[in-house]
Amino acid sequence: MTTPARRLSRDGRRSPFDLRATALYFGLLALLLCVLGLTARAVAAAFERRPGWIALLCLLAAASTVALRRGRRRWTARRAARRAAAALDAATRTAVEALEPPYTPDPAPVEAPPAIAQESSVAFDGYGCGVVDYDVLDADEFEQAIAALCERDGCSQVEVVGGAGDLGADVLAVTPDGRRVVIQCKRYGDTHRVGSEELQRFGGTCFTVHEADVAVLVTTSDFTAPAAEYAGLCGIVCLDGQALRAWHDTTGPRPWA
Structure with a gap:
């Protein structure tokens, strides 16, 4: 080796x-x-x-x-x-x-198309109030429509005040003869009738708080018998759906007439 x-x-x-x-x-x-x-x-x-x-x-x-x-x-x-x-x-x-991921340039900002104003459910004509289907309006639109009726019939200082803390007043106006009108609006379905409790709540504020000369509760439906009885005792004007359409068509009286 x-x-x-x-x-x-x-x-x-x-x-x-x-x-x-x-x-x-x-x-x-x-x-x-x-x-x-x-x-x-x-x-x-x-x-x-x-x-x-x-x-x-x-x-x-x-x-x-x-x-x-x-x-x-x-x-x-x-x-x-x-x-x-x-x-x-x-x-x-x-x-x-x-x-590293491939570089891609940021896309150019796309300008938003101009906003298209939504068409209102209430169409006004030359007399201050046009064709209105009260059954399809929401609560705010219903109050606006009632205010338009007041303006059409010559009321001044018409104001929509409905909302949180309104204490029962949705529309305020002054009649042509100078009386103060306080209106509460109830946009209900046909099967939902206005009861006496709602009339009592409105009656407790319309005269003492809002100092109404004419207190009106207007609805698209109807009133129960106790509610109508209470309204008669307190002097509150009740307008159901039929009376509202008659007011709108000028075939019936105005609430303050």
Whole structure:
């Protein structure tokens, strides 16, 4: 069994062991392994978004392998450090570009079309009040329609005050002869009749709080018998749906007449 002879230099002496060069070599090798690991991780993450990058990275790896084989014998520690740094920089840029989404400019703001005014359910003619279907109006529109009737029939200082805290008054007006009218509006369905409790609540505020000369409760439905009896005792004018349409068509009396 023969023992391999230690390599000799040209002058016949053995080459001294260089610890510094060996440590640098292994350090560069470890750095290269880290670069390869980060590159593989970036490739795996980029594969889900852009499979086309896999082909490019494979070509880069093949080119690096060929270059390593050709120049392996001529590499020095300094050249290996430069190439390792260049490979690390290229791999980092490739991974960042693969992971970042493509840039898309922000879309130009779209101007909103001009608002189109909604057509009111109440159509007014030259006499102050036009064709009105009271059954399809909501509560606010119903109050506006009653106020329009008052204006049509010569009332002044007509004001819609219905809302939270109105204390039973929805429409206020002054008749042509100077009397103060306080109107409460109840836009109900045919099967929902105004009861005595609602008349009592209105009767408790229309005269004492609002100082009404004429108190009117107008509804699109009807009144119960106790409610009509209470209104008669307190002097409150009750207009049901039929009387309201007669007022609107000028075939019936005005509430303050």
